[in-house]
Amino acid sequence: MFCNTIRTFLYRGVQTPFRRNLHKPAIRIVEVGPRDGLQNEAIHVPTDVKVEFINKLSETGLQTIEVTSFVSPKWVPQMGDNTEVYTKINKKPSVAYPVLVPNVKGLESAVSVGAKEIAVFGSASEGFARKNTNCSAEEALDRIKEIVNKSQILDDTLKIRGYISCVVGCPYDGHIKPEAVTKVCEFLLSLGCYEVSLGDTIGVGTKSTVEPMLKDLLKITTADKLAIHCHDTYGQALVNICTALEHGIKVVDSSVSGLGGCPYAVGATGNVATEDLVYMLHGLGAETGVDLKKLIDAGHYISEKINKPTASSVNKALYKKYF
Numbered sequence: 001m002f003c004n005t006i007r008t009f010l011y012r013g014v015q016t017p018f019r020r021n022l023h024k025p026a027i028r029i030v031e032v033g034p035r036d037g038l039q040n041e042a043i044h045v046p047t048d049v050k051v052e053f054i055n056k057l058s059e060t061g062l063q064t065i066e067v068t069s070f071v072s073p074k075w076v077p078q079m080g081d082n083t084e085v086y087t088k089i090n091k092k093p094s095v096a097y098p099v100l101v102p103n104v105k106g107l108e109s110a111v112s113v114g115a116k117e118i119a120v121f122g123s124a125s126e127g128f129a130r131k132n133t134n135c136s137a138e139e140a141l142d143r144i145k146e147i148v149n150k151s152q153i154l155d156d157t158l159k160i161r162g163y164i165s166c167v168v169g170c171p172y173d174g175h176i177k178p179e180a181v182t183k184v185c186e187f188l189l190s191l192g193c194y195e196v197s198l199g200d201t202i203g204v205g206t207k208s209t210v211e212p213m214l215k216d217l218l219k220i221t222t223a224d225k226l227a228i229h230c231h232d233t234y235g236q237a238l239v240n241i242c243t244a245l246e247h248g249i250k251v252v253d254s255s256v257s258g259l260g261g262c263p264y265a266v267g268a269t270g271n272v273a274t275e276d277l278v279y280m281l282h283g284l285g286a287e288t289g290v291d292l293k294k295l296i297d298a299g300h301y302i303s304e305k306i307n308k309p310t311a312s313s314v315n316k317a318l319y320k321k322y323f
């Protein structure tokens with residue numbers, strides 16, 4: 001029953017020939033491993049490893065790879081080689097390579113290296129905004145407005161994606177009310193963000209908290225403006241993603257090998273592993289355009305380089321079979 005509801009949503013709006021012969025991806029995956037994944041690594045990952053990692057991801061069929069962030073290197077030293085990473089990677093025309101920016105300074109750096117897409121981030125919780133961006137949640141939104149205004153002067157073709165952190169729970173403020181998320185989302189969309197990604201930053205969500213949050217959002221916008229971004233701290237990510245699919249969301253963020261976490265969210269582990277997500281989506285009959293074998297290879301590569309076992313169950317199960 002659960003799967004049938006998801007399938008109904010996956011196929012909603014899809015033409016009949018497309019259903020029979022899935023030529024185009026039905027679900028777009030936004031791979032955030034090189035940014036959200038690696039930003040939390042305490043040991044410096046060499047730039048050449050990051051570049052090789054991203055180049056491998058580019059060959060998997062992923063359409064979007066968030067490659068780095070132009071944040072303060074004092075706050076996140078791991079992303080301090082952003083310019084080198086962005087300029088050295090092979091960029092395929094079929095792949096978008098967004099970068100995360102926290103302020104106008106970050107925007108200027110991103111534009112100067114030729115970024116075509118940026119991601120801005122706000123928070124539904126006050127406590128997380130203060131820890132992550134050293135300002136109130138309201139001030140963080142003002143900064144986003146400044147970024148958007150300045151982007152229109154620097155490059156009015158720049159695509160802007162929005163993130164909202166702590167959409168169901170915050171490590172500092174606890175439970176987050178759906179209305180707080182809806183308010184930030186409305187603001188980001190009014191600024192022209194083409195999509196807003198809903199971050200369960202510390203992975204505390206369950207179907208019973210994710211669903212009311214989505215229902216409140218869907219009063220002010222449509223599912224095609226939303227993406228879901230689940231960390232897997234409590235092992236709930238795939239269930240929460242299924243809940244989002246049931247509500248018509250067709251864009252999912254994930255991190256190969258389940259890398260990552262946020263350095264300013266105590267106790268948060270990595271995102272849902274992209275390998276596990278792709279396996280689940282293909283099992284549901286959805287198309288992602290992603291070659292699971294190549295993805296497993298990319299996940300294995302980065303896990304070895306950072307000397308950490310993969311957090312992806314699918315990678316663990318299939319690596320030896322494939323290689």
Ligand SMILES: CC(C)(COP(=O)([O-])OP(=O)([O-])OC[C@H]1O[C@@H](n2cnc3c(N)ncnc32)[C@H](O)[C@@H]1OP(=O)([O-])[O-])[C@@H](O)C(=O)NCCC(=O)NCCSC(=O)C[C@@](C)(O)CC(=O)[O-]
Nearest residue numbers: 070071072075102105106132133134163165166199201262
């Ligand atoms: C927002 C600030 C900058 C405020 O930080 P601040 O210390 O209040 O800012 P500041 O303006 O006083 O700057 C401090 C220093 O950083 C420099 N600086 C300032 N900005 C930049 C920049 N863009 N690029 C390079 N350098 C910069 C600035 O020039 C100065 O250098 P100094 O004068 O001392 O030598 C800081 O708090 C920051 O960078 N925060 C980002 C933290 C971060 O990256 N967190 C992880 C990403 S968000 C996330 O992971 C959640 C998400 C998106 O994945 C979704 C989810 O799961 O929830």
